[in-house]
Amino acid sequence: MLTQIITFLIFFSVVGCILYGRRLIRTEKVDAVFGNPERALGGTHWVIVGSSFLLLIWLYYSWDIAKGFYPKSANELCQVGKVNDSLLGLKYQFPIEEREFKSTSQIKKENKNLEKLSIEIKNSTELDNEQKNILVSFIDKTNQLIPLLTNEDLLENETRQKIEDITGKINLLTENFQKPDYPFESEQELNDRLKAVSEEGGWGITKIDAGSGSIENTLEVPLVPATNRGLKFHTAAQELNLISDEFFKLRNHNPEFKNKIKEIKDEIKVYRNDLSGSEEIASNYAKNIVKIARRIEFASIYPPNALDKMQNAIVKFDNAQIQAQGGLRFIDIFLFPAGTIVASGPSCSEQGSGRWLPKPSDTFNKFILMSKPSVGYKDIPLLWIKMVDVSNVVGFILPDWIADILPGKYPVHTKDGIVKQNFKGVVLKVVTGDFKLLKVPVPYGHIWDSFMRVFLGLVFGIIIGVPLGLFMGLNRFAKGFFDPLIELYRPVPPLAWAPLIISVLGIDNTGKVFLLFMVSLSIMIISARAGASGTQLSKIHAAHSLGASKKQILRYVIFPNSLPEILTGIRVAVGMCWGTLVAAEFLAGTTGIGFVENVAKKYFQYEVIWITIFIMGMLGLLFDVTLRKIIDKTIPWRGKG
Amino acid sequence: MSDLISQNLNMIFKTPKGETVHALKDLNFTLKKGELLTVLGPSGCGKTTLLNITAGFIRPTSGTITLNDKEIDGPGVERGMVFQQGALFEWLTVSENVNFGLRMKNNDPIETEKKVDEWLEIVGLKGFGNTPTYQLSGGMQQRVALARCLINDPDLILMDEPLGALDALTREKMQSLVLKIWKETGKTIILITHSVEEALLLGERLYVMAPRPGRIHKEYNLPFASMGLKQDLREIKKDKDFSAKREEILEMIWNMEEEIMGKEI
Secondary structure, three states, rough: HHHHHHHHHHHHHHHHHHHHHHHHHHHOOOOOOOOOOOOOOOOHHHHHHHHHHHHHHHHHHHHHHHHHHHHOOHHHHHHHHHHHHHHHHOOOOOOOOOOOOOOHHHHHHHHHHHHHHHHHHHHHOOOHHHHHHHHHHHHHHHHHHHHHHHHHHHHHHHHHHHHHHHHHHHHHHHHHHOOOOOOOOHHHHHHHHHHHHHHHOOOOOOOEEOOOOOEEOOOOOEEEEEOHHHHHHHHHHHHHHHHHHHHHHOOOOOOHHHHHHHHHHHHHHHHHOOOOOOOOHHHHHHHHHHHHHHHHHHOOOOOOOOHHHHHHHHHHHHHHHHHHHOOHHHHHHHHOEEEEEEEEEEEEEEEHHHHHHHHHHHHEEEEEEEHOOOEEEEOOOOOOEEEEHHHHHHHOOOOOHHHHHHOOOOOOOOOOOOOOOHHHHHHHHHOOOOOOOEEEEEOOOOOHHHHHHHHHHHHHHHHHHHHHHHHHHHHHHHHHHHHHHHHHHHHOEEEEHHHHHHHHOOOHHHHHHHHHHHHHHHHHHHHHHHHHHOOOOOHHHHHHOOOOOOOHHHHHHHHHHHHHHHHHHHHHHHHHHHHHHHHHHOOOOOOOOHHEEEEEOOOOOOHHHHHHHHHOOOHHHHHHHHHHHHHHHOOOOOOOO | OOOOEEEEEEEEEEEEOOOOOEEEEEEEEEEEEOOOEEEEEOOOOOOHHHHHHHHHOOOOOEEEEOOOOOOOOOEEEEEEEOOOOOOOOOOEEEEHOOHHHHHHHOOOHHHHHHHHHHHHHHHOOOOOOOEEEHHHHHHHHHHHHHHHHHHOOOOOOEEOOOOOOHHHHHHHHHHHHHHHHHHOOOOOEEEEEEOHHHHHHHOOEEEEEEEEOEEEEEEEEEOOHHHHHHHHHHHHOOOOOHHHHHHHHHHHHHHHHHHHHHOOO
């Protein structure tokens, strides 16, 4: 319902804005020449057209319009797909969609194979003449098999009868299929079917695992026929399956053929048994000839006109089923662009753009579902808050060795078995978080984890990189000493380090934070260094003659002067860290937005993949906008000094 | 004895190519307290080198230079400097720039504020205290630079072409300001300039320096600075004596330049 309304709204906004834009162009001043940049100013209505157009394309190519306007169409097309699937084997026997009869093409193929083999044998240098003669005679005999199958006079009455049976069944099916009340479903069957339909759910429904509460895979297309039209096709497909099974079991083997092929097989068997171990090549040729003979035996080769009636029956049924599709065909053509619903074996699936381009409605539903902390992804919410006692935070932040370095000894139990607490013991309790105070909310979840990794990596990079970079910009020794180290690791793509770092530091946060630290460190060093060495000498001179000490010059002149470079460096580093993090989370890990995408990929959850892409884009944008705001606030003099 | 005394000052640079440049050769001069010295000369005659040595940014190859009987061996608060481009700290506001020196000495903030206001009024920037310096015009920036230097109460003020980058009108105003400050504070000032007119107008004493090796070519004692305190600078420029001196010095510098060109070709 919502999809329908949105589709109409978007459509009308596109049309309205285009009309408005055209009117505006006509009423614009005549002297607006081409090349005047002012002509690119404004134009909110074109922004609406652009974004609506994008949305419309998304709606259309993800088949969400089809889903919105004809929610049952996928189920019906699935049933049609079943018919096509069952009909496929039979149709391939005839020049309906193919160029020639299956029999013809098979005869052509085997003739060619036999000819090739015979030339090979005749030209072989490793066979003596006697062997060649024997093998060529085998080929000739195999060649004589085909006329035995294609001769109408040799066709047995039994086979003929069976073909007529099958033809009659197809014709009966066609006749029944065209009746309005086909497949004559009883009340009981109807109820059972409707129950199955409601249990199965609709097109693209998301199921939630009852045990863990996490998102299970989505049902792509419901299988059980929900409509009468669908049921018609479903039943016809089942019947067609039986008919085609019957046909493919049928063998056109008359007694002459049976004798002949037995003779060939026996002869070749005897011949191969008599060959010594050194005559392997001849044996192989003989084996290949038997293979071809077997292929001819099991190919459905019939006399030229023997199956004509059956072909007509199939064409008639095909026409009847196409006719019965009615409006569904047009829905298929127009609302399922770049693909359709295909049935194969026991399931129906979307094949085409609807498969990898998730429907907006599904995507939003799933996003809302995933945002729920009780669902999340892999039992972890995307972003939520949990109450944690302050003691845990304190215990995590303060290192335990603080207690160790204090003077004195830890308490020892007395002979009465009592432990008397002392100061050192109390400190240990504090630094290990062994106390209860109050609970504070702490965010957690996939998004938060990714965010914290980037944040921590960046902060460590800044804390170490900026002072080191400034030092290197001001001191020849520092520059010379650290330069080789940094230049050695910096040009390596960060991800090339990932396998090493992850194997050494583990798949958890430590490894990733260290990787991001490496990424941001080199960028921060280079930018701080450029900032420091770019300080105007006259400013340093001025500070000197105003009585500033070395420390003060560093703090009040060189550092603020390098700030623009440093902040630009941070902006670059954030981008690099974000990219590296997502890829690192692909490699290994148990949380994080990259991890979610990687898992979704494994289960073909295209909606989740698109949701993670969207979240990453939004977070990246958020970082960049925030940094830009900070930069504008802190260094308004940039580019004006 | 608060004089600036230079004895046999020599400065020899080595270029990266290995050539030696004799930037200053046997410079001997004495500047008494309260004198205003302008230094003039063609480019490459060692004017700025002399100023940098006096400021203590570089050390002379040989010879000594003393201020108040103390040898100069590094930058110090008693020698304030005003640069050509102002060299203001653009991340600070006008008053933060002016009080920079006092802040570095951890002076009392309230007293500092009072002093800043005083100096801003003297240089004509009253009410601009909270303006960021990058929003100021070139002339205003130089006023800030002057105030920043003077608030430290230095014995000697060194000016490295402070008015070089200003337009003619602003320049005239700033020249009056320099004279006014000189008169009111009685500071010793060394002012380096490219402009002959400026050197004549502002200099109580004037050194014309010659290049290769850098040395004092001619020395003048001029009356125009004291005249400028009383009357309009434009009137002085019309003075016959002034014009004659200007022509003389211009000719001198032209000859020097031609000599250099001749050497190079």
